Amino acid sequence: METNNNRPLLPLFILRVAVGWLFLHEGLYKLFTPGWTAQYYLAQSEGPLQSFFQWVIESKILIAISNYGVVILLIATGLLLMIGFLERMACVAGMVLLVFFYLSYPPFGEISDVMAEGNYLIVDKNMILFLVLWVIFKLRPGQRWGMDRLRHGG
Amino acid sequence: MNRRDLLKSLAGVPFLGAYGYMFAGKMAAEKVEETSAFQRFVRSKILPSGMEQPVRESGGKKVRLGLVGFGIRGKQLMKSLGFMTPEDIDGMTDNQRKIFLEQPDLNIEISGVCDLYKPRLDEASRAGANRERKGAADFNSRPVKQYGKFEDLIAAADVDAVVIATSDHWHGPVSVMAAKAGKHVYCEKALSHSLDDVYEVRDAVKNNRVVFQLGHQNRQAESNRMAAKVVQAGMLGNVNLVETTTNRNDPNGAWVYDIPEEAGPHNVDWQRFLRNTNTPFNKEHFFRWRLFWDYGTGLNGDLMTHEYDSINQMLNMGIPELVTTTGGIYHWKDGREVPDVQQTVLEYPSRNFSLLYSASLASNFYRPKKVMGDEASIEVGATLKMFVDSESQMYEEYLTNEDILPNQPIALTRDMQAQLDAISSATEKYFASRGLLYTSHGGRMVDTAHLHLSEWLHGIRTGAAVSCGIDEAFEEGITAMMATIAYREGRVVRWDGERVV
Numbered sequence: 001m002e003t004n005n006n007r008p009l010l011p012l013f014i015l016r017v018a019v020g021w022l023f024l025h026e027g028l029y030k031l032f033t034p035g036w037t038a039q040y041y042l043a044q045s046e047g048p049l050q051s052f053f054q055w056v057i058e059s060k061i062l063i064a065i066s067n068y069g070v071v072i073l074l075i076a077t078g079l080l081l082m083i084g085f086l087e088r089m090a091c092v093a094g095m096v097l098l099v100f101f102y103l104s105y106p107p108f109g110e111i112s113d114v115m116a117e118g119n120y121l122i123v124d125k126n127m128i129l130f131l132v133l134w135v136i137f138k139l140r141p142g143q144r145w146g147m148d149r150l151r152h153g154g
Numbered sequence: 155m156n157r158r159d160l161l162k163s164l165a166g167v168p169f170l171g172a173y174g175y176m177f178a179g180k181m182a183a184e185k186v187e188e189t190s191a192f193q194r195f196v197r198s199k200i201l202p203s204g205m206e207q208p209v210r211e212s213g214g215k216k217v218r219l220g221l222v223g224f225g226i227r228g229k230q231l232m233k234s235l236g237f238m239t240p241e242d243i244d245g246m247t248d249n250q251r252k253i254f255l256e257q258p259d260l261n262i263e264i265s266g267v268c269d270l271y272k273p274r275l276d277e278a279s280r281a282g283a284n285r286e287r288k289g290a291a292d293f294n295s296r297p298v299k300q301y302g303k304f305e306d307l308i309a310a311a312d313v314d315a316v317v318i319a320t321s322d323h324w325h326g327p328v329s330v331m332a333a334k335a336g337k338h339v340y341c342e343k344a345l346s347h348s349l350d351d352v353y354e355v356r357d358a359v360k361n362n363r364v365v366f367q368l369g370h371q372n373r374q375a376e377s378n379r380m381a382a383k384v385v386q387a388g389m390l391g392n393v394n395l396v397e398t399t400t401n402r403n404d405p406n407g408a409w410v411y412d413i414p415e416e417a418g419p420h421n422v423d424w425q426r427f428l429r430n431t432n433t434p435f436n437k438e439h440f441f442r443w444r445l446f447w448d449y450g451t452g453l454n455g456d457l458m459t460h461e462y463d464s465i466n467q468m469l470n471m472g473i474p475e476l477v478t479t480t481g482g483i484y485h486w487k488d489g490r491e492v493p494d495v496q497q498t499v500l501e502y503p504s505r506n507f508s509l510l511y512s513a514s515l516a517s518n519f520y521r522p523k524k525v526m527g528d529e530a531s532i533e534v535g536a537t538l539k540m541f542v543d544s545e546s547q548m549y550e551e552y553l554t555n556e557d558i559l560p561n562q563p564i565a566l567t568r569d570m571q572a573q574l575d576a577i578s579s580a581t582e583k584y585f586a587s588r589g590l591l592y593t594s595h596g597g598r599m600v601d602t603a604h605l606h607l608s609e610w611l612h613g614i615r616t617g618a619a620v621s622c623g624i625d626e627a628f629e630e631g632i633t634a635m636m637a638t639i640a641y642r643e644g645r646v647v648r649w650d651g652e653r654v655v
Contacts (some may be wrong), residue, residue, distance in 0.1 A: 013165065020169075023170065039388060040199045040387040042384075078169070082173070083167055083170060084166045145162055145165075146162075146165065147164070
């Protein structure tokens with residue numbers, strides 16, 4: 001990997017900040033929307049995790065855990081990605097979230113009737129974001145452009 | 155560490171600052187807008203269901219239908235399928251005709267029609283032939299095949315599926331025979347007129363794997379679909395009481411239909427109309443069958459079933475554990491047997507709620523459906539309104555901030571029917587107010603029965619599920635029969651999980 005040259009990493013840095021921005025905003029917006037809950041999203045899910053989600057929404061405690069979990073993970077991932085601190089950990093956390101989002105409403109070609117704002121087959125925006133995080137995980141732009149540079153001593 | 159290292163390591167921070175600044179501005183702007191927080195909350199839980207109605211392809215194979223029964227409802231169903239007599243098309247107002255002509259083509263053919271009254275049979279066969287939706291001036295198609303016996307229509311090789319709009323006491327036998335012949339079935343409510351029929355229809359449909367849809371077109375109405383989402387999203391808290399009603403006050407609404415002068419034993423097949431009885435020819439029984447127990451079940455089968463099914467659509471509560479029905483013939487002292495004022499209570503102890511059905515055929519006082527929860531309630535009519543409870547905990551913050559006022563209506567859907575002159579008679583206005591006539595679909599008025607039939611045809615072509623299939627029909631059939639038995643036998647009727655006791 002070309003690490004001496006800053007240039008190939010600059011677009012990656014911008015990409016990482018943009019993805020961080022997206023995650024952070026999703027999290028903060030939910031946090032500031034009174035009464036927001038993942039319950040409905042989970043209840044309507046028709047993917048392979050349907051029975052797991054049905055089990056989750058039967059318990060108030062599990063719903064509370066998923067609500068806080070999603071919000072905290074989104075905000076933390078977003079913040080870390082933006083400033084480029086612990087970026088590999090942030091990438092993994094984001095990827096785990098995206099796997100859940102993907103499997104909640106999997107674009108497997110069936111007529112999807114809820115929550116979908118576009119039309120997708122297998123590849124959807126969640127998968128693209130997942131791949132973006134994978135690339136960032138592998139190429140680690142934070143070692144140059146981000147606080148991870150301090151950890152690795154530049 | 156040099157200065158360059160420090161600057162590069164903090165490269166993301168300005169973006170974070172910019173985001174924080176903009177987010178704060180956005181939140182401040184949204185606070186200014188009245189009720190916006192609550193609206194955002196509602197939006198975060200439900201989306202307008204108009205967006206999510208799946209597109210149903212009418213492509214593929216042409217489905218060949220047979221119609222059994224061309225009375226009031228049979229004629230309406232033919233219209234929803236896209237078939238009317240040229241005379242009826244000429245007789246519509248411009249607005250009504252526009253809606254009818256814009257109704258999508260379902261890629262079907264009417265292969266045959268069946269009715270026991272000859273003038274109606276002739277009319278049905280002309281309507282069935284009017285594929286091009288022409289007026290009398292341009293119409294010259296040959297009428298479609300007429301059947302005097304539904305058995306022959308079902309057996310016909312060019313019939314793939316049947317639409318059943320007979321009197322209630324024949325719904326069961328026609329459905330069973332069609333299913334056994336492998337023909338798909340669209341059957342009008344009520345599913346049946348006897349308990350045995352309910353089981354027989356279910357078994358025949360399941361064993362022969364035909365696509366069955368029961369005629370509860372409320373399943374397609376925007377306000378009902380949205381209400382189902384609101385309830386299922388838990389926005390009402392725990393639902394403990396549901397109130398449903400019927401209010402009509404005119405002869406047509408009380409089933410006092412016109413009896414044609416020219417009708418008589420020569421053009422009515424009276425023997426085939428009777429099922430298990432031996433009544434001598436009686437024109438009133440034939441044309442006003444809804445008034446008599448031998449052929450119908452009064453309010454239970456005709457109108458309570460719609461109310462029950464729309465609540466079943468929201469709560470999926472199935473068959474009640476306990477049913478009572480009281481009432482009487484308090485206004486229409488015209489020799490009828492079925493009550494015109496009625497109270498039915500369906501109890502669901504294990505789900506902790508009661509469903510009340512209260513009906514009068516001698517008062518037009520408007521009473522929309524009400525679904526009551528400890529956090530909020532909804533009122534479902536042609537539009538959907540939500541009322542947040544003054545004691546609500548879930549909405550406490552919105553109430554404190556005066557985002558919303560307690561127990562005041564909040565409209566969740568728009569009323570498109572208010573501006574429509576396609577609805578003229580009092581009975582039609584009643585059905586419209588229950589969301590049973592038209593709904594909005596992508597901003598346009600659409601006939602709900604058309605959508606319901608279209609969903610059934612889509613199911614036939616692709617195997618996709620229908621919204622009021624045999625399981626929902628079974629629940630409706632058992633429940634309506636429990637209410638009828640409760641009234642006629644004057645007792646509490648129970649469901650033990652498998653049988654009515």
